Amino acid sequence: MSARLRRSFASKIQTQNTMRKGAKRKVSQREDNKENSTKPDNHKEHPSKATTRSKRVKASHPESEPEYLEELRNLEDLWKAAFPVGTEWDQLDAVYRFKWDFSNLEQAFEEGGKLYGIGNNKVYLFGGTEPQQVPFKGKLEIVYIPIVVAVVSPCPPSDKIGIKSVQRETEEIVPMKEMKMDWVPYIPLDKRDRQVVEYGRKSPQIFVLGCTQRRAALKHMKIDRLKKFDYCLPYLMPIKEEELELSTEVDILFPAEPNPPVYCVFDWQFDEVEEFADDRIKEEELSADQKDAFMEFVKEKVRQQKRENREKKEARRQAFEKMSVEAKAAFENLKYYKFYPVQTADTPDISAVKASYINRYYNKAHEVL
Template sequence: MARGAKRKASQREENKENSTKADNHKEQSSKAATRSKRVKASHPQSEPEYFEEPRQLEDLWKAAFPVGTEWDHLDKVYQFKWDFSNLEKAFEEGGKLHDLGNNKVYLFGGTEPQQVPYKGDLKIIYIPIVVAVVSPCPPSDKIGIKSVQRETEEIVPMKQMKMDWIPYIPYDKRDSQVVEYSRNSPQIFVLGCTQRRASLKHMKIDRLKKFDYCLPYLMPIKEEELELSTEVDILFPQEPNPPVYCVFDWQFDEVEEFADERIKEEELSADQKDAFMEFVKEKVRQQKKENREKKEARKQEFEKMSTETKAAFENLRYYKFYPVQTPDTPDISGVKAAYINRYYNKAHEVL
């Protein structure tokens, strides 16, 4: 081979060797850069998040449906983070609702719209309350429907208003069977309602309003506890003048004097006096008839009861719970009251 050819072959070998070294150097630099990027991209491991476990009865007050609260105002009940830890503690050792023997606890909710101070101003607040009834059996399977806007009072089965006593299951028992829980733990029942709000727009107005006027019912055990009103609402039409609206109490008012007073106040025209008096008398007759029917219904229902059931009803106790005051909730200390409703009257204790 010629000398020049040998020199060219030697240069090609040298260039090839240098190229291989350069490629190896690039590959090593690339790997080093990748490792560097990975190190830069990695972050210190974040601290694990811890969530406070719910208390066993934390949602108990919400489980008790606020009976008689207007549907349009339900959201106002839950606009504050109300604290019912007093209700929860009542089930702990030493509490009012702990170790009740054969008794169970039946809870129903409600709301009391009150004007109370909040953030330097007076506001109407829908205050939630919970009533606990201690009894060996459900205090009633009926609901009362009554308000000043309704002429008559209705006592209907709970299920007619889609309500019933429902077992309440604490958080730690919710993976267990209800039957197992009921055998081994104190029984708590809440008055629940299965009526879906989404379907309210398809409901007739009269049916919808019945929900607004519902009251948990309790049959009066003693006859003197039976509320028999001596008042009647009067709405007397007199065209073309405005109707006369007033309340007549037959225990204290005399019909003719009552009519003369309306004329004197220019509520009633003189030529309508006789018609007005007859109208009032008819309303009084209707109210007295209702009172007689109530007495008879109570008597018949009481006679059907067993001796044990009568004894249970005579020993019923009920407690009324208000929310505990917190910095985030309105001051309700000045509006607490023992009165529950027309059937239960007053609670034995307010907590």
């Protein structure tokens, strides 16, 4: 064998031996790693490995101080749950401009309060607003003051809504659901979440008049339909016939073309038609050649109003005939309370504008709180 071939053969043998040694080292390392993984926790690592690992540990950040949130009262959002019926949609944000405090309403449900210990009765709440000019921080401002009316009754006081305003010629009494309103049970804060199902099985004591109409859909609503919401009033059928409000006034809007329309109010109990027409002519609201047409227009409006009054009486009579003795007794013993927000440093002074009047159907509250 030549010297060249011997050197090549020797080199190959050396390479193979090196590969075998390397393989043995890898096997040995795998066995060492396996053995180390089974060692107890108090096994001391090699200093170099411990040093390397300690460098990779991130420094812990100092713990921030815990935040303390103010605990909500159990009925704190009760007044907001009662929809402010009859408030213009574009003024709803103005209602919640201030942080109104209705803790007096909450306290009414506590022992000793007006709404505590009411036996088999329930409490039905509806909201509203009263725009008033009141002082706030040295200035007079028009403020939409929220109010809440609590009706104590064993059954819902009504499932109807009245729609009436000066701008509307006729009064409508429609089912609540037509205006997407209904009496819904109010669930206190401590009964919510996982306890809602359990609470729903029991007989709730508080109901609020809610509205499911979405504000986002208002832009697609017809103007007449939209305005109906602005003129809504919670309805209560008059308990006594003398409480039935039968107006003797009619709104007159006479189209006196080419002049502007004549707007006035005629009361058939005190006004005489011809004299009333002459007064309009003296005031230059009406021309003399339109007198006869105006008088006939007024007479027709009076006939229409009287017909509506008769229909109201008949509807009330029929409704009471259908009532059970218990229901009649319940209606005769209804109690309703009107709540205003409590005065705070962050809210306007409303003490001078509080009133017992609720609306044309409920008339006055038994007590203002």
